[in-house]
Amino acid sequence: MNKEICRLLVVDDEAIVGKRLSQVFSKMGFEIETYTEPAGAMKAMAEKPFDVVVTDLKMDGMDGMEVLKRVRATNPRTQVIIITGYASPETAELAQQQGVFEFLVKPFRLDELKQAIFRALEQQKQGI
Amino acid sequence: MSEKPERESLSNLEQYYSNDGCPCLPLPRSIRGKLILSLLLISGLGILATLTTIYAMWRIEDKVRVIESFFELNQNVLEMRRYEKNYLLYNNREDLMSALDYIDQVRASIVTVKTSFPGSEEELQLFYDKELGTYESITRQLMAEEPLSRNKKVLKETLRTHGQDITKQVFDMDARARVRVEQQVVTYQKIGVLILFWAVLLGGVLIFFLVRWIMRPLKVIREAAAQIVQGKMDFIPTDEATHCSEEGLELINSLNMMLKALNNKQEQLVQSEKMAAVGKVSAGIAHEINNPLNNISLTAEVLLDEFSDEGNSERLEMIHDILTQSERARGVVHHLLTFSRSNKSNIRNKVDLVQLMDDSLTLLKNQLRIGGVNYDYDRPKYPVEIVGNAPQLQQVVVNMMLNAVQAMSAGGHLQLRVKIEKGEAIMTVCDTGDGISPEVLPHIFEPFLTTKSDGTGLGLSLSYGIVKDHQGKITVDSEVGHGTTFNIILPLEPARED
Numbered sequence: 262m263n264k265e266i267c268r269l270l271v272v273d274d275e276a277i278v279g280k281r282l283s284q285v286f287s288k289m290g291f292e293i294e295t296y297t298e299p300a301g302a303m304k305a306m307a308e309k310p311f312d313v314v315v316t317d318l319k320m321d322g323m324d325g326m327e328v329l330k331r332v333r334a335t336n337p338r339t340q341v342i343i344i345t346g347y348a349s350p351e352t353a354e355l356a357q358q359q360g361v362f363e364f365l366v367k368p369f370r371l372d373e374l375k376q377a378i379f380r381a382l383e384q385q386k387q388g389i
Numbered sequence: 390m391s392e393k394p395e396r397e398s399l400s401n402l403e404q405y406y407s408n409d410g411c412p413c414l415p416l417p418r419s420i421r422g423k424l425i426l427s428l429l430l431i432s433g434l435g436i437l438a439t440l441t442t443i444y445a446m447w448r449i450e451d452k453v454r455v456i457e458s459f460f461e462l463n464q465n466v467l468e469m470r471r472y473e474k475n476y477l478l479y480n481n482r483e484d485l486m487s488a489l490d491y492i493d494q495v496r497a498s499i500v501t502v503k504t505s506f507p508g509s510e511e512e513l514q515l516f517y518d519k520e521l522g523t524y525e526s527i528t529r530q531l532m533a534e535e536p537l538s539r540n541k542k543v544l545k546e547t548l549r550t551h552g553q554d555i556t557k558q559v560f561d562m563d564a565r566a567r568v569r570v571e572q573q574v575v576t577y578q579k580i581g582v583l584i585l586f587w588a589v590l591l592g593g594v595l596i597f598f599l600v601r602w603i604m605r606p607l608k609v610i611r612e613a614a615a616q617i618v619q620g621k622m623d624f625i626p627t628d629e630a631t632h633c634s635e636e637g638l639e640l641i642n643s644l645n646m647m648l649k650a651l652n653n654k655q656e657q658l659v660q661s662e663k664m665a666a667v668g669k670v671s672a673g674i675a676h677e678i679n680n681p682l683n684n685i686s687l688t689a690e691v692l693l694d695e696f697s698d699e700g701n702s703e704r705l706e707m708i709h710d711i712l713t714q715s716e717r718a719r720g721v722v723h724h725l726l727t728f729s730r731s732n733k734s735n736i737r738n739k740v741d742l743v744q745l746m747d748d749s750l751t752l753l754k755n756q757l758r759i760g761g762v763n764y765d766y767d768r769p770k771y772p773v774e775i776v777g778n779a780p781q782l783q784q785v786v787v788n789m790m791l792n793a794v795q796a797m798s799a800g801g802h803l804q805l806r807v808k809i810e811k812g813e814a815i816m817t818v819c820d821t822g823d824g825i826s827p828e829v830l831p832h833i834f835e836p837f838l839t840t841k842s843d844g845t846g847l848g849l850s851l852s853y854g855i856v857k858d859h860q861g862k863i864t865v866d867s868e869v870g871h872g873t874t875f876n877i878i879l880p881l882e883p884a885r886e887d
Contacts, residue, residue, distance in 0.1 A: 277684045281691045288694075346679035368683035368719050371690040 267382055269293040270311040272302040272328060273344070274320045282315070285371065286378075299323035303331065310336045313362075313381045315374070318345035318352065326352075326359065333360040338388060340381035344369060419635035420602055427595040434588045441584060445577035452570040454505045459563045462498035465491055466559050470552050476531075477545055485532055492525050506566060516558060524551045606637025610644065617648070624648055675726045682722065686715040720751065740779045741772040742814055742879070743807050749786040750805065756791070761800030762820075773807050773814045775879050777859045785852040789818040789875045792848065796822025796873060812881055819874040825867040833865065 269291045271282050279295030286293045294311075296302035299322055306314070314332050318325035329341050343356055346367040353364045362384065363377040417423055469491035476484035496517060503513050527548045534541045613625040624645045632638060689711040696705060750766060757764055793803055801821040808815055825833060834853040856863050861879035 275680060275684060278687065281684075281687045284691050285694060346676050346683065367679050368686050368715065371687060371694075 266290065266292045267313070268309070268311040269378070270302060270306065270314045271295040271316075272297075272299055272314070272320070272325075273317040274298065275317075278317070278344075282374075285375075299328050302328070306332065306336070306339075311339055312385055313378055314339055314341045315378070316341065316343055318343060319347055326356065329356060329359050329361055338385060340385050342374070342377050342381060344374070420599070421636070423599065423602065423634075427599070431588065431592060431595075434584065434591065438581070438584045438588070441577075441580055445581070448577070449574065451505065452573065455502070455566055455570060458498065458501045458505045459559075459566055462495065462502055462559055463563060465494040465498050466556055469495055470556060473548060473552050477549060482532065485528060489525070489528055489532075492521060492528070496521060509562070509566075512562070516555075516562075520551070520555055520558065524548070524555060527551060602634045602637070606634065606641060610641060623652070672726060675722045678718070678722050682715050682718055686712055686719070689715065737776050737778055739774050740777050740782060741774050742782075742816055743768050743771075743773050745779065745783055745786060746805055746807050746816060749783055749790060752787060753790050753794070756794050757803065760794045760797060762794055762797055762803050763800075764803040764805060767804070767806040767808075769807060769809075773809055775814050775859075775881060777879070778855075781855045782859070785855050785877060786816060786818070788848040788852050789877075793818055793820035793822060793873070793875075796820050796824075798822075801872070809881065814879045814881055816877040816879075817874060818877075819872065821872040824869040824871055824873055825865070826869050830865070830867060834863070 267290075269282075269286055271279050271293065273279055273295075274297050276297050279297065283293050283295050294302075294305055296305065299316075299320055302314075302316075303323075305311075314328070316325045316328045325343055325345065329343065332339050332341050340362040341360070342363045342365060343361050344365045344367060345352075348364070348366040356364050362381045365373060365377060417426060469488055472484045472488035472491060475481065476488065499513050499517050499521075503510055506513075527544055531541065531544050531548065534544065609628075610625055613622060616622040617625070625641045625648075627638060627641055689708050693705070693708050693712070696708065746766065746768065750764070790803070790805075797803070797820055803821075804817070804819040806815075806817040806819075808817075834849050853863055856877055856879070859879055861877065864876045864878065865873065866876075867873040
């Protein structure tokens with residue numbers, strides 16, 4: 262099996278989120294990059310695609326929905342997980358339509374996110 | 390806040406009897422009373438005038454009779470003198486006899502005059518006896534005398550002289566009688582004019598005062614309304630000007646009551662707008678809290694991960710505590726969000742009422758603790774599901790529980806229950822508070838009705854509406870001093886769509 266390291270991209274305007282997730286997932290063996298604004302994240306995405314993208318919804322500049330759209334457009338293989346404090350049935354519905362893999366509401370348990378990422382990777386591998 | 394109008398009007402009532410425009414007579418205070426009184430007065434005057442006229446007419450009839458009888462007397466005297474003249478000219482004895490006849494006629498006329506002209510009896514009697522008597526005796530003497538005697542000539546002269554006297558006297562009496570009649574007619578005319586004058590004067594005065602009594606309060610109202618619209622005044626003042634009539638005062642009091650009610654409604658509307666705004670702000674704040682909460686629990690979890698292999702159980706326990714507490718905060722925020730979310734949407738789902746009651750309890754646990762209220766939730770072991778809008782139903786339950794807590798200002802016991810009975814789901818919220826009085830009870834579901842100083846009075850009416858939308862009903866049992874029980878009854882089967 263390909264022992265490729267899974268690449269994880271985290272986009273959240275709160276730096277602390279990126280810091281914590283970085284701690285956790287790099288310890289688990291992921292290659293993780295964190296950004297606090299979407300522009301930088303998109304650039305990184307363009308240079309080298311990621312396997313899973315975890316993004317917040319409400320951010321300055323581009324919002325999470327836009328990130329989702331762009332990622333799904335340019336890299337259909339990449340799975341996107343949205344984590345957000347502003348959840349409503351309407352936004353969840355919209356995200357589903359845009360091809361989001363999972364929609365997590367803050368505050369979430371770390372375990373939930375871990376499980377979601379693993380499932381996303383499964384999905385991705387099967388998608389090949 | 391502006392002054393209360395009651396204080397003012399009380400002191401003014403005392404001044405009622407010493408002011409202008411309202412005389413210190415025991416007049417009826419209402420315009421209606423005054424109108425009736427003045428109409429009675431005017432009618433009275435009218436009747437008086439008519440009676441006077443009738444009386445005057447009746448008396449004039451008498452006068453006419455007097456004049457007629459004098460005319461007759463005059464005529465008879467003239468005839469009598471005609472025959473006298475004839476005799477004096479032609480010496481015909483028959484003329485003399487006719488003259489004698491006419492003397493009797495004259496006598497009869499005098500009697501007629503006497504009856505129709507009271508007050509003249511003496512004079513007439515004198516005339517009757519003396520003058521006519523003398524005339525008659527002369528006439529008889531002439532009849533008895535031999536023709537061509539010297540006496541006869543003298544007698545004839547005397548006759549003529551007397552005749553002339555009689556004529557003159559009768560003429561004088563007639564003239565005097567006429568004058569008297571005319572004077573009396575003039576008197577009647579004067580009385581009539583006088584009555585008319587007083588009637589017109591009184592009418593004018595009454596109209597003036599009536600208009601004033603009606604217009605004064607109206608003027609006050611008009612001026613006050615202008616001021617109120619500009620926001621310079623809160624109510625219409627009741628001073629002496631408006632005390633002149635009951636109706637005016639009543640009108641002003643009614644208007645003031647209406648103003649007060651309108652002000653209340655406006656205040657309550659403003660309050661409910663504030664509540665809506667607060668709801669929106671709460672949602673925003675809730676979201677803002679979620680982010681730091683997330684960061685706290687995330688960091689704690691990572692920490693847990695890092696230290697999981699360390700032996701220090703105390704440290705691990707503390708990290709666990711951080712997680713538990715942020716979990717708890719998360720729960721409250723979740724409830725707040727669910728509760729404050731706009732309830733305009735009508736999404737219908739399966740709602741477990743047992744869980745709903747649980748959630749409401751969680752939301753208000755703190756309120757209950759602060760209020761010194763202990764509670765008991767008689768929850769069934771099975772879920773009680775109906776189809777409805779969960780946030781709206783939660784709003785109803787929370788509203789009732791809040792009311793219960795507020796009714797138990799000195800603490801108490803809150804009994805909650807959910808059960809199924811006869812195909813209906815029943816949620817019960819029962820308190821041991823102040824209770825609702827029988828006068829207020831029929832009206833508690835009316836909007837804007839509140840006994841709280843900070844309430845909008847909308848809670849129960851909104852709840853009623855929501856339950857009704859769910860084809861259910863709310864019943865209430867209450868006893869003053871013992872407590873209140875609200876039962877929310879909802880059908881288990883979804884109702885047929887109309």
